[in-house]
Amino acid sequence: MSSDYSRLIFDRKKHYSAVRMQQGRVLLDSDWNAQSDINQDRLHKQTIDVIGRTGVPVHSNGFQLFLHTDSELSLSQGRMYVNGLLCELDQNVNFGFNNEGILIASNEVDLPYGLIRTNMTSGRYLLYLEAWQREVTFLDDPHIREKALGDPDTTTRLQTTWQLKAASIDAGIQCEDIQIPSNNIGTKATGTMEARTVSSETNTDPCSFNQTSGFRRLENQLYRIEIQKGGNLSQSTFKWSRENASVVSQVMEITGSHVVKVNSLGRDEVLGFSIGDWVEFKNHKTSLGRTVNKLVQIEDINRNTLEISVNEAIDALDIQGLKMIRWEQAGESIPLNSNFIQIEDGIEVNFSGGIYVAGDYWLIPARTIDSSIEWPMGERKLPNGVDVSLAKIGIIEVEDGEIQSISDCRKLFPPLTELPKSDGGCCTYHVSAKAGWERIFDKIKEGEHAKICFDIGIYNLESTIIIKNKGHLLITGSGPGTIIQASKLQVAFRFDGCASLDISHMSFQTNQVKNQNKDDVVSRKGALTVVNTPKLSINKIQVSCGHGIKPQASCITYYNAQQNPGSIHVANCNLNVGFYQHGIVVVNSKRSVVENNVISVRPKPKKYSLLDRIKNDNRTRNAFLDILMSNISETHNSNTNETINYGNFNLSFRTNSDIRNANVWQPLITNNPPPNTITNTKDLQKYLKKTVLNLVLVKDSSVPSLNRFVASLSEEDPSLGFQALVIGGEVSTDVHVFRNRIEGFLQGIHIGLSHQHSSGKEFDIINSVKIEKNFVGNILPLIHNYSRHGIFVGNCERLLIDSNELDLNRTTRANKVHIDAIKIWGFLGRKGTITNNYIFSSSRPENSYNTGIKVKDLEYKEKVIHWNITWNSILAKTKLQLIGTFFDKYSDTNI
Known part of the structure; x- marks a missing residue:
C-alpha cells in the first residue's frame, strides 16, 4: 500500500549518514523519511557485512x-x-x-x-x-x-x-x-522508464499556472507510474496516480455483486471518489501475495449510504483487509511504449525493452514553482517495486x-563471543560443512587421541561413518546448528573399539529403520551407535531417529561385551524418537548415568497407520484379532461373552464389548458362509479370523458396525514410542536416572538384567538403581504389541525410586488394558525405597494406571526384606500390590 508523501529523496549514491534539523525551519515529511531510510540502509548493510546474506x-x-x-x-x-x-x-x-x-x-x-x-x-x-x-x-x-x-x-x-x-x-x-x-527463482524487472516535461500550445485553460512549457498544474504532486500487467514491452500495461495512489477507502461491506460500502468517500472533491474513476481493490491476499487485481470503473455513488457501484462483479473478493484505491488514467490501463506517452499537464514517460513486473512503480515529484519534475534529464531508471x-x-x-x-539449507551462526578459535585452536582437526568432510576421521591413526571440532553447518551424509580402534576422542560441534543430516540412514556415526568418546553440542537427524543384520551383535542400532568403548560421555546433543512397525532402532545405542562392560553418561540432550522405537539403549554398562534429558516421540507418517500395520505386521495383526476373538472355547464360560453357531459347531470366545453390542458375528457368518471343508471348531476359528481380517482391510461395507469400530480405533491410534530408556544386558553395577522428561511411550524407564546362568539358579543382579525426579508420560492405546509400564526395575540389590511423576494418557477404548505405573520384579535385595512419587492421569483421572506400585520378589527369603514404600500419591485402581516378605506399613502413608 502507498501513502501520501510529498516525495522520497533518499539516494544511496550520495552516502549521507544523517539529516540535521536547523532552528526555526520547516519540518518536512521528506526529511523525516530520509533519516529513516539512511538508518535502514546502514542497518541492512551492517547486518549483511557481519552475518552475510x-x-x-x-x-x-x-x-x-x-x-x-x-x-x-x-x-x-x-x-x-x-x-x-x-x-x-x-x-x-x-x-x-x-x-x-x-x-x-x-x-x-x-x-x-x-x-x-x-x-x-x-x-x-x-x-x-x-x-x-x-x-x-x-x-x-x-x-x-x-x-x-x-x-x-x-x-x-x-x-x-x-x-x-x-x-x-x-x-x-x-x-x-x-x-x-536464478532463472526460475527471484527474477526481477529489467525494463526502465524515462520521464520529462514538454511544452504545449494547445492548453487554453485560464486557470493553468503555466500555459507554455513544463509541469502546468496548480498543485505540487507526486506521480506514481505503476505496472498493471507484467511481461515484455509489448505485453505490459501501466496505470498512474497524481497522489501516489494514496486516495484510499476501506471497504466495510460488499452489499451487492457490483456494490461496496466504504468507510469514506474521501477528504474532499479533489481527494475523493467520483463517478467515472478507475479503482483497484486490494486485500490481504493481493498485498501479501504481491498480485494485482483488474481495475474497475465507478458507475454510481450513494453519498448517503457511502455505497459505490462499479462496472464489474466484485462479490467474490475476500473482505479481509479489503481497500479501494483511486487511479487517474482515462481508461482501464495504458500499453507501454518506447515512444513518449503523455500523462497529464506536460508530463511524459517512455519505456525501454525488457521485462516488467506487475506492481513495480516509479515516483515522479512535480513542482509548480518552476514547472519542473525531479527527474534527471535523459536518465532511465529501473522501477522501485518491492525489493x-x-x-x-x-x-x-x-x-x-x-x-x-x-x-x-539454513546457515547458522553463533554469537561473536562463542565463535570457534581460528586456525583450529586447541582442536586436533577442524571440520567445516564442505564436500568430503567425512574423510576427516580417516586422518586419525589407530589408537590416536584427537579432538575434532565441527563448525556450524549442514553435514549431509549418504552412508554411515564407522570410526574403529581410535584412542580417546573428543568430538564437539558448535551447538544445534552443527547438523549431521543422514535422512536415508538409520546410523549416522558408529564408533567401535575406541578408548573413550566424548561427544557434545551437535544434532543428528536420521529417518530410516533398516532390517537388522543377524551377524551384528547390536540389535537396536541408534543414530549414534557406540560399541565396545569403555567410556562414553554425551552432552547437549539433539537426535531425531526414524519410524518402524516394530522396535528396531534408537536415538542412542551403547553396547559392550559382557567381558568388558563400560560406563555411560548422557546429559542435557533432546531426543526425538520415531514411531515404536527407543530413545536410549544401553547394554552392559557398569555405571550408567542419564540425567536432565528430554525424550519425546515424533509424529508418525501415514504409512504407519493402524490399517497399514495390521496388513503388514504379524504382531499388530494378532493383537487386533485378539481384541475380536480371545479365550476361544467350544462351550460358554466366565471368560467368554459371545457364542456363535454354524451347523453342528458352537464357538465361544471373548470379543470387544462394542463388537458384541453391535451384533457383528452372527450376521458376518450368515453373509459369509464358511465352506464345506470346515470339519471342526479350529477350522471355523481360522476361517472367521481370516474373513474378518479381509473385510477390515478392504473396508467392506457389508458390516458397517465393524468398519465404524475400526475407524474409531484408527482415530485413537497415537504416535507412540516403545521404550524411552532401556538399560540391560548381563552386567550393571550402578544406574542413576535423574531429572529426565519422557513423553509418549508405552514403556518409560526399563532397567533390568535378564541373563540366566547355565546352572539355572543364578541370575545377574544390578547392585544399585536410583530413579529420581523424572517425569514419565505413558500413552496406552487399545492395540498394543508389548508389555507396558511407567518405570520397571528387575533383579536389583538396592533400589531408590523417589519424587517421580507418572502420568498416563489412556485412549478411551483402552479402559480395560492393564498397565502398571511402577513395577519391581525379579530377584530383589534387602534394601529398597519407593517414596514421594506422584502417580496419576491428567487426561482421564478416572482411568489411571491399574496398579500404582507393584513389587514381586521371586526368591523366597526366611528373613524380612527391609523396604520402605511411603509417602506416595497414587491414583490407580490398585495402589499397592506386594508379593514377598517386606518390612513396613505400606498403606498408611500412601494416598
Missing part, C-alpha cells in the same frame, strides 16, 4: 523445517536474517500443501504462512524464504491512530514480511548447488504425497 542465530534456531505429519511440515519459531532484513516467527507453524497458489495468513499472527506450490505429489523441492518490507497504514492497523486526538491520519509503518515458497529441483541437487536468485530478498530453507523429497526426507 542469510543467517540464523544458532540459539534461536528459527525457520527449521521438520515433519508435522507425513504430508505436513512445521516451521520452527525463531529469527532469520535475509539480506539484512530480520524475519521473525513467534511460534511453530504447521504447513499443508494448499491449492490456492498463494500463502494463507495464520490465525495467530499477521504474517503469511503456507506453501506456494499446489502439487507436490512426487519429486524434490527447494523451500525458500521471500522477504520484503510492505507499508502499513491505519487502514491495516487501526492502533496507529491516536484516539485522544480524534483519530487523525498521521504516520505509516514499514513491516518486514516473509513467505515460504517451493520450487522443483532435479534429483541429486544439494543445498550448496543452488544459487538464488524481495531470498534465502534457502531446506530441500524436501516427496513420494506419493508423503515427505520422505528433509535437508536443512
